Amino acid sequence: xxxxxxxxxxxxxxxxQQVTLSCSPISGHRSVSWYQQTPGQGLQFLFEYFSETxxxxxxxxxxxxxxxxxxxxxxxxxxxxxxxxxxLYLCASSGGTEQETQYFGPGTRLLVL
Amino acid sequence: KQEVTQIPAALSxxxxxxxxxxxxxxxxxxxxxxWFRQDPGKGLTSLLLIQSSQREQTSGRxxxxxxxxxxxxxxxxxxxxxxxxxxxxxxVRQRTGNQFYFGTGTSLTVIP
Numbered sequence: 001x002x003x004x005x006x007x008x009x010x011x012x013x014x015x016x017q018q019v020t021l022s023c024s025p026i027s028g029h030r031s032v033s034w035y036q037q038t039p040g041q042g043l044q045f046l047f048e049y050f051s052e053t054x055x056x057x058x059x060x061x062x063x064x065x066x067x068x069x070x071x072x073x074x075x076x077x078x079x080x081x082x083x084x085x086x087x088l089y090l091c092a093s094s095g096g097t098e099q100e101t102q103y104f105g106p107g108t109r110l111l112v113l
Numbered sequence: 114k115q116e117v118t119q120i121p122a123a124l125s126x127x128x129x130x131x132x133x134x135x136x137x138x139x140x141x142x143x144x145x146x147x148w149f150r151q152d153p154g155k156g157l158t159s160l161l162l163i164q165s166s167q168r169e170q171t172s173g174r175x176x177x178x179x180x181x182x183x184x185x186x187x188x189x190x191x192x193x194x195x196x197x198x199x200x201x202x203x204x205v206r207q208r209t210g211n212q213f214y215f216g217t218g219t220s221l222t223v224i225p
Contacts, residue, residue: 042218045214056210101159102147104157
């Protein structure tokens with residue numbers, strides 16, 4: 001069974017630009033969660049999608065948004081990039097119930113200059 | 114707001130030693146607690162998931178326990194090996210809001 005995949009793996013952008021990251025969950029998983037990981041703040045929860053609906057949301061500004069498609073693939077968008085958005089962005093998929101194990105992708109490393 | 118803390122932040126042990134990593138959380142209203150390892154520059158690998166109704170889970174040389182009332186979990190690693198060197202993270206899923214909260218991590222180095 002293929003794992004969670006994320007594209008692209010690395011990205012360099014400049015301040016003010018926008019970026020879209022993609023996540024393909026494990027086949028059969030309907031829940032996708034997104035996280036931001038930085039050395040200073042650690043791993044922080046961004047949002048979770050389940051069956052194309054945002055189920056939960058962390059404490060991030062509206063510049064961070066996401067969506068999920070009917071095949072469970074998810075995208076995350078960050079608009080008006082700031083230097084502080086430089087981070088490793090991780091997505092995780094699970095079978096969909098509250099008690100399922102999360103499986104993480106390798107992450108997308110975003111550098112904002 | 115849930116706060117998850119892991120102590121120590123870093124740990125260095127000789128190969129073969131048994132060790133315990135600690136995770137504490139402030140709000141006991143959780144669905145589950147999960148332990149992960151993260152290798153440098155990589156994503157997270159799930160190690161063990163403990164449901165809120167369970168007290169412990171075991172997988173190979175790993176054993177994780179959960180004491181919800183005291184807000185603590187421990188990850189026990191038996192007979193440590195250099196390949197165990199990584200950062201270990203615990204995460205809780207809240208009942209209210211279903212949000213996930215991660216700990217600060219323990220960086221483990223096993224010296225051959």
